[in-house]
Amino acid sequence: MNPTRKRRLVVISLILVAVVVAAALTVLALQQNITYLYTPVEVQAGKVPADARFRLGGMVKAGSIQRAGDSLKTGFVVTDGDAELDVEYTGILPDLFREKQSVVTTGRMDGKRFVATEVLAKHDENYVPRDVAEAMAKAHKKHEVSESKPAAQ
Template sequence: MTPVQRRRMIWVLLLLLASGLATTLVAFALQRNIAYLYTPSEVLRGDVDAQSRFRLGGMVVKGSFDRPSGSLQAHFVVTDGDAALPVSTDRILPDMFREGTAVVASGRLQDGTFVADEVLAKHDENYVPKEVADKMGDAHRKHDVPVTAPEAR
């Protein structure tokens, strides 16, 4: 192997090593920021690591919303039709947040209560996010909760 070929081979190996390292670092960074969606049944069954950040999806139970006057602290219960999980948040809730509608909340489980740092709500009375509808499966039919998901694009 000539010196030119050897130098080229070293550059190619260094380039491959650098791209492999960059790919690994990006994969680790993305993995830390992923928040998986779980239903209350899955959370109560223990499918979720108690320390991890995740998204909770389901329907807000009618009559469960409570907010002390003059406070941002809100408490409500989310159900998937089979199980229910209490949720608390000290963030501003979206204007479309209502009892009996679908929500997706991001946060952590703490002492049996899901502490949400972000709550997202549906955009009309018949919409449930597709991933929530898929996770809830037939549970919505058991409790006469209207669920429609958008068509796949």
């Protein structure tokens, strides 16, 4: 093999190695930043990896909002009709946040409580991803059915 071909082979090999390393680093960075959406049932079933950052979707349970008088800390319960999960958030809540409203919160589990770093209230179906919209619609239907059942006397 002559020196010119050898040099070309080395340069091409180095370029290929650089491309593979860049692709591997990109995939690794993307995997660390992905946040999956789970419902309270899935969280309680143990489908969420320990200490993982994820999104919790569902509805704010009626009568569950508790605001601290001296800080921006707010506690509420997110339900999907089958299970409930306590959520704690410190910060300013969106204007559309209220009871019986669909929410998506981002954060981590702290024991049996979800500590949210971000709270998103449902705005309009046009702006909601399809999987989130389906999960919220299912939660709304379950919630409406459970409240419309008459109480046993």
